[in-house]
Amino acid sequence: MPTRLLHTHTGVLCSRHAQLTRFMNSQQYKQLVSLCTKCDPDQRMELVHAAILKYFQYITLSHRWGEDEPSLRDIEGHLIYDMSAKEGFKKLQAFCLVACERGFLWAWSDTCCIDKDSNAELQEAIGSMFAWYRQSSLTIVYLSDVPDTGSFGSSEWFRRGWTLQELLASQSILFYTQPWSLYKNLTSSNHKTDIAVLEELERATGIESRFLTHFAPGTDDARSRLQWASLRRTTRPEDIAYSLFGIFNLHLPVLYGESAENALGRLLAEIISQSGDISVLDWVGEASRFHSCFPALINSFQTLPLLRPQPGAEEPSAATSQGPSLISFEAL
Structure with missing residues (x-):
């Protein structure tokens, strides 16, 4: 789980300690404590595990970096919804609103949730990035150069280095176009399960659908x-x-x-x-x-x-x- 997450209801960037504090002050925590007093130890562990997983579900952003992207220093101690109207800030605000509308309390963006001035943290983030996208409940792919009625194959997003990992690691993805509309107004909860979108992804990336939907990291092939x-x-x-x-x-x-x-x-x-x-x-x-x-x-x-x-070839x-x-x- 990432070290820092954005609280989508308030627009506050929270450290891990702040995340835990919010959980312990939440109604969900009070309900959990009440339930735990009425069950045996084995059930208690299951309840705690399920409650933590549910509360800390988070959504990730995959995008092409542009100008005026907000950094950690820019948003620390501020409410993102009250900040500058520069393009990078507006993108972050829109992303958090989408996350909130979809029922997610927590959101993560690579622009502002990593302290890039810390070599140790940057090393950890790069080493953990695949896992963070894999563990996220949903990845929002924002295509800033695709109009509402356009096709995404020519988007610069498909030409960037980091977005390849984000595409392959994410198990659930939704594509949004420039005005923050769902791609082709497709209402699927996961565009990786939409056959038409998968075919477009294959053409745009040159990657077979079996890898796009069930990618396993490693040195195979x-x-x-x-x-x-x-x-x-x-x-x-x-x-x-x-x-x-x-x-x-x-x-x-x-x-x-x-x-x-x-x-x-x-x-x-x-x-x-x-x-x-x-x-x-x-x-x-x-x-x-x-x-x-x-x-x-x-x-x-x-x-x-x-x-x-x-596919299906025998192992040597x-x-x-x-x-x-x-x-x-x-x-x-």
Whole structure:
């Protein structure tokens, strides 16, 4: 669960301590205490677990960053609903209102719920981001460049690095267009279960629907996952690699300033070290100074992999897995 969440009713940014304090002062907590006095210990634990899960359900925002995005420092100690009419603030306010209207008490946005001045917190956030989106009850995708009647395939949201992780991690998603209207007025509670939207998502991302709806993080089929990210961009160069840590379920140091080339090299080296999969050496482009077996740029993976695992294909035997398709990074 994220360290900080926005309270959608009041517009206050709450630390974990403040969240717990609100829970202990809530009607739900009083009802829980009353029920717990009337049941056995096993039932009590179930009640506590269920009550906490329900109270702390939260909604996440996925969006293309724009100008005047509010930071943690901007909103600390303020009510977001009373703040500036700048575009970034209006987006945050609209998001929290949507969350509130949908019955969520808590909301999370990457713009203001992370202390980006703290290296330790930033490291933790990047390492936890996939899990935060996976554990959220709903992700709102705001497409600021898609008009009410437009199609989302050309949106810049599909070209950004971090949004790939957010799309794959989120189990329930709703797309909103520029005027904060539901995409094509579709009233589904989850656009990932809408066949028409899924088909559009496949075309826009090049990712098969089975991965869009049931994605498991890890190093399986690493080469295909790199291809999904190959045409995406990030504002900070190193983020093109850091934004993939969660997709591969890898935990590596975040070292801003090291260069995109080094960050990508470290990621590829870790994929090989963890899995022995050398399909990541299937690329076309300029060689990296980090290691000549690796590409300098992520777009070197935009061509389709030479061999793609087929759905339902048998797992390789123990003997095969020791063959030429597996190798340690140290052997390169």
